[in-house]
Amino acid sequence: MSAEAASAEQKPPRKQQQRSIVTQQKLLDAATKAFSENGFLGTSTRDIADRAGVHHPLITYHFRNKEALWRAAADRIFREFNISLVKAMADIPEMDPKARAEAFIHTYVQYAYRQPALHKIILQESSYSSERLDWLVENHLKPLYDLVIEPLESLQRLGVSPKGNPALLYNMIRVTAGGLMALALEVQGTTGFDLSDPDRRQELADMIISIFLSGEPAERSAA
Amino acid sequence: MSAEAASAEQKPPRKQQQRSIVTQQKLLDAATKAFSENGFLGTSTRDIADRAGVHHPLITYHFRNKEALWRAAADRIFREFNISLVKAMADIPEMDPKARAEAFIHTYVQYAYRQPALHKIILQESSYSSERLDWLVENHLKPLYDLVIEPLESLQRLGVSPKGNPALLYNMIRVTAGGLMALALEVQGTTGFDLSDPDRRQELADMIISIFLSGEPAERSAA
DNA sequence: CTAAATCCTTCCGGGTTGGACAAATTTTCA
DNA sequence: TGAAAATTTGTCCAACCCGGAAGGATTTAG
Numbered sequence: 265m266s267a268e269a270a271s272a273e274q275k276p277p278r279k280q281q282q283r284s285i286v287t288q289q290k291l292l293d294a295a296t297k298a299f300s301e302n303g304f305l306g307t308s309t310r311d312i313a314d315r316a317g318v319h320h321p322l323i324t325y326h327f328r329n330k331e332a333l334w335r336a337a338a339d340r341i342f343r344e345f346n347i348s349l350v351k352a353m354a355d356i357p358e359m360d361p362k363a364r365a366e367a368f369i370h371t372y373v374q375y376a377y378r379q380p381a382l383h384k385i386i387l388q389e390s391s392y393s394s395e396r397l398d399w400l401v402e403n404h405l406k407p408l409y410d411l412v413i414e415p416l417e418s419l420q421r422l423g424v425s426p427k428g429n430p431a432l433l434y435n436m437i438r439v440t441a442g443g444l445m446a447l448a449l450e451v452q453g454t455t456g457f458d459l460s461d462p463d464r465r466q467e468l469a470d471m472i473i474s475i476f477l478s479g480e481p482a483e484r485s486a487a
Numbered sequence: 488m489s490a491e492a493a494s495a496e497q498k499p500p501r502k503q504q505q506r507s508i509v510t511q512q513k514l515l516d517a518a519t520k521a522f523s524e525n526g527f528l529g530t531s532t533r534d535i536a537d538r539a540g541v542h543h544p545l546i547t548y549h550f551r552n553k554e555a556l557w558r559a560a561a562d563r564i565f566r567e568f569n570i571s572l573v574k575a576m577a578d579i580p581e582m583d584p585k586a587r588a589e590a591f592i593h594t595y596v597q598y599a600y601r602q603p604a605l606h607k608i609i610l611q612e613s614s615y616s617s618e619r620l621d622w623l624v625e626n627h628l629k630p631l632y633d634l635v636i637e638p639l640e641s642l643q644r645l646g647v648s649p650k651g652n653p654a655l656l657y658n659m660i661r662v663t664a665g666g667l668m669a670l671a672l673e674v675q676g677t678t679g680f681d682l683s684d685p686d687r688r689q690e691l692a693d694m695i696i697s698i699f700l701s702g703e704p705a706e707r708s709a710a
Numbered sequence: 711c712t713a714a715a716t717c718c719t720t721c722c723g724g725g726t727t728g729g730a731c732a733a734a735t736t737t738t739c740a
Numbered sequence: 741t742g743a744a745a746a747t748t749t750g751t752c753c754a755a756c757c758c759g760g761a762a763g764g765a766t767t768t769a770g
Contacts, residue, residue, distance in 0.1 A: 546729095
């Protein structure tokens, strides 16, 4: 809880106050929601400040400007997601790639529900090319892909995962696990399937696993 | 080519002029792109008019207001998609549900590429509940779902499609076929997979089929 | 208690918002 | 061909919102 929250530059002689951290979080939360709903261009800094219940000049104070705020918000989402992944992987032995893949999918489904912005922001930025999309790809999406693609290929060789282009396979998994969460409202309306129900999310995760990892889930099958 | 283009109410004593149809189309095209990029709130009518290369008061003239324009644009997308589906299904005998499912997937992939707004608009409107989302569900999404869900269940019973909640299965297919197109830019950047290449789309469709319809594609395997 | 960190208030110039309306232009049809 | 209808244009509006700057008030750390 010392100085680290993205605004420190050198060595601040004073430590960051608690309330400052709180408002930064509130702003990041609000920015995340707003940006994922209306995209970067469609979102105004004032809207963000309003959602956060904070005066809008605080954005300029804590983050340099709108662009930097977007970056900070996106950064946090993907960092947190990575942390969740690392945490989930920690227990599982490296020589059990199938179990690791299952953990990956469970984590993905859970995180994407808690934080649907994970996909919505990608979606928003995929509408047209922008420096933000490039930044997202370079700093978060590509690194994760590079990390995951090799184990996935080995799962294909083992006959656990379906054959075919691994990049496609990766994206299909990603989109069924996370992309569906971005559609939760519509899915609920159209099919009645309620993704806000934990059991239903478990069902989804299990189904993804059973489809993309052939056998049934290793231990936590609960449908 | 008589009166039918969404603004006719009773029996107009004069027929609609050709140029009027053209500007309506231009406006609908522009609106579709703009709304799918920036959502309803994030889009201004002036932006739409600019994209269409048309003076903005024409929006008020041809469509009543922003809301009605959104509705007309969404309506056209989903109608056209339905037409594509019907056309694709026409050839295929009703007693070959697997072939029909394959045609469904091919059509979905192709249409979602040509018109990624098909998914982007749903995505945009799924961010928060709105009358527009309700309208979308009631008038387009639910009807399609109701039409497709029963054959899909029978495919599951036949052992062609993987077991599990059919609503989930439907959405997984939908999202891998269409949702990926909304991410085309990002997929290209992250994995190098180029969805603008027809062969690649064919590869995707074939892979979806091989995963969700067990066997290999009936006749048009070309990967 | 004092100086730094944080927050609040106010202001800015300007751009944009959705929509209204009358005048100009083009097209249809008698 | 000419008059009426359909369509387009140009302009106006009143309001509101835009991102950001600046300085004074308040809270907090040390």
